[in-house]
Amino acid sequence: MMPVLMPVLGHVVVPQKAFNGALTKLKSLCKVLDTHLKGKQYMVGGNVTVADILLATAFIPAFQTVLDAGFRKSMANFSGWFARCTGNQGFINVVGIIKPIEKAMGAFDPNAKAASAAPAKADDDDLDLFGDDDDEDAAAAAKAAAEAAKSKKKKEKPPEMSLIIFEVKPLDDTTNLDELAQKIFAQKRDGLIWKTGDYKKEPVAFGIFKLIVGMSCEDSKVSVDEVQEQIEGLEDMVQSVEIASFTKI
Numbered sequence: 311m312m313p314v315l316m317p318v319l320g321h322v323v324v325p326q327k328a329f330n331g332a333l334t335k336l337k338s339l340c341k342v343l344d345t346h347l348k349g350k351q352y353m354v355g356g357n358v359t360v361a362d363i364l365l366a367t368a369f370i371p372a373f374q375t376v377l378d379a380g381f382r383k384s385m386a387n388f389s390g391w392f393a394r395c396t397g398n399q400g401f402i403n404v405v406g407i408i409k410p411i412e413k414a415m416g417a418f419d420p421n422a423k424a425a426s427a428a429p430a431k432a433d434d435d436d437l438d439l440f441g442d443d444d445d446e447d448a449a450a451a452a453k454a455a456a457e458a459a460k461s462k463k464k465k466e467k468p469p470e471m472s473l474i475i476f477e478v479k480p481l482d483d484t485t486n487l488d489e490l491a492q493k494i495f496a497q498k499r500d501g502l503i504w505k506t507g508d509y510k511k512e513p514v515a516f517g518i519f520k521l522i523v524g525m526s527c528e529d530s531k532v533s534v535d536e537v538q539e540q541i542e543g544l545e546d547m548v549q550s551v552e553i554a555s556f557t558k559i
Contacts, residue, residue, distance in 0.1 A: 315371050315556070317417040321535075329417040333376060340377065344388035351394065358398060360512065366395035367475060367555045370408055374557065378414035404508060404524075406473065406559055469501075470529045475554040476538065478521040479514065481547055487511050487521045490547045494523055497540050501531030526559065 313332035316322045324332075347353070353361045369392060373382075382389040395401060396408040478494070480487060495504045505524035514520050525537070534556070541551045 314376055319375075319418070319556075323420055324417060326417060336372060336376070337381065340381075340385055340388050343391075344385040347387040347391050350387075350391075352391065358395060362391070362395050363401065364512070364554070366392055366401070367405065370396070370405070370555045370557055373408065373410040375411060375415045377410065379410070379412050381414070382410065405475075405555070405557065408557070469531075471526055471559045472529055472534070473524065473526050473555075473557045473559050474534055474537075475522065475524045476541065477512075477552045477554045478523060478541060479549045479551075480518065480521065481545075481549050483516070483518045485547050487519060490521055490544070491523060493544055493547070494521075494541055497537070499532060499537075501528035502537065503527065522554070 313324075314329065314336050317324045317329050317332075350356075352358050353365065369377075373392060392410075396405070478490065480490065491506075491509045495506050503526045505526070508524055510522040511519040512522055527534070527537075534553070538551050538553065542548055
C-alpha cells in the first residue's frame, strides 16, 4: 500500500508507470478481500474482531486518497465492510470520522504548474483615455478601505493536523512493552501530542506482542518520518516501526 500512498502524499516522486503498477496491485488486493467478504459482514464470523479493526485502520489512507467512489461502487462487499468497521462508535471515538475520497488523487508531480487566470478584458466604456481621475475620490476610497481593513478582525486558520498510528515490534519477547511505551512518550517536541492512555499490545506470534501507539501532530511543525526514526533509535528495545495509518484531522 505504501508504494501508492507515498507518491500521492508527496513523500517520494516515482514514474507514472510505477505508480500505476502499484495502484493496480492495491486494487487487486481489494478485489481478493471483496470476494472473501461475499455474504459476510466481517472478516471472521458475524461480529467485528481485532482482525477487522487492524485491517480497516490500515486501509484508511487508501480510502482517503485513491479508492474513489467509482471503485468503491464496484467493490460493494469490501466497501460495505470498511464502512461498518469505521462507522463503529468505538472506532470513531479513537480514530475519528473517516470520509472516503470522491475523486482519486494521482501521484505528486513536482513539475506541475498552476494554471494562470486569463487577464480580464476591459470594456471600451471603462477606459479613461485622458486620465481624468478624481484624486480626492481616490484618496477617500483608499482611506475608507484602510479603515475597513483595520476594523475587520482576521480569523486565524486552524493548523493542519494529522493522526498517526504506529506499530512497534519489540526486539524480542523479553522486552517490557509498558516501559517501551513510556520511552516513546518521553520524546517531546512542539506540535506533537501522544495518545498516552490509548496504547495497546497486540499479539504477533510465538508469544511476542507488538505495541500500538498513536499521536496527533501539527503538520507544519512535526515530521512523521523523524518521529518514526526516533522510535527506531531505541535499538535496545525496538526491532522495527511501521505506520499503520495516517489520517488528516
